[in-house]
Amino acid sequence: xxxxxxxxxxxxxxxxxxxxxxxxxxxxxxxxxxxxxxxxxxxxxxxxxxxxxxxxxxxxxxxxxxxxxxxxxxxxxxxxxxxxxxxxxxxxxxxxxxxxxxxxxxxxxxxxxxxxxxxxxxxxxxxxxxxxxxxxxxxxxxxxxxxxxxxxxxxxxxx
Numbered sequence: 307x308x309x310x311x312x313x314x315x316x317x318x319x320x321x322x323x324x325x326x327x328x329x330x331x332x333x334x335x336x337x338x339x340x341x342x343x344x345x346x347x348x349x350x351x352x353x354x355x356x357x358x359x360x361x362x363x364x365x366x367x368x369x370x371x372x373x374x375x376x377x378x379x380x381x382x383x384x385x386x387x388x389x390x391x392x393x394x395x396x397x398x399x400x401x402x403x404x405x406x407x408x409x410x411x412x413x414x415x416x417x418x419x420x421x422x423x424x425x426x427x428x429x430x431x432x433x434x435x436x437x438x439x440x441x442x443x444x445x446x447x448x449x450x451x452x453x454x455x456x457x458x459x460x461x462x463x464x465x
Contacts, residue, residue: 333397335434336384342432347373349421356410356421364396399438400425405465423450 349356352369356362367388374385388394402408413419421428424446426439440446451458 332436333399335397335436336395337434339434340432341428341435342430345429350414356414358411358415360409360411362410362414364398366393366396367391399435400442402442407463407465417454417456419454 344352349362352365353362354365354369367385367390370385370388384394413424414421424440424442428435428439447463448458457463
């Protein structure tokens, strides 16, 4: 029995490292969205919850239509469906574990952090976001908290 513990522990350690270190697999997004073409618009214009709530939100048709109102048929069928009230079907790629209390408002409005702090240089992306560019894990968060001189108390971020 004891001779199986060593290899079992090694297998578990490798699997845990594999999951922790490797980035998540790319996803398929419904539109070829370019953040680079939208640089003149502030992040919070489209991601309206970023300045005011816990979640930034992923914009859907009505938000986009405020600037992109156009005749039906000029854009892709996915876009036209979204403007008609059906969601685009964006796949969220940035996630934090359920036990982590993360608030966009706290980081964007209160701490006045730029979006690139957590999302990398997303403004220059000319293709849809299909994978995270900055791995959001405890080491990344703690590094920023230490650099910015803010709370590193476990209870400040964990349930």
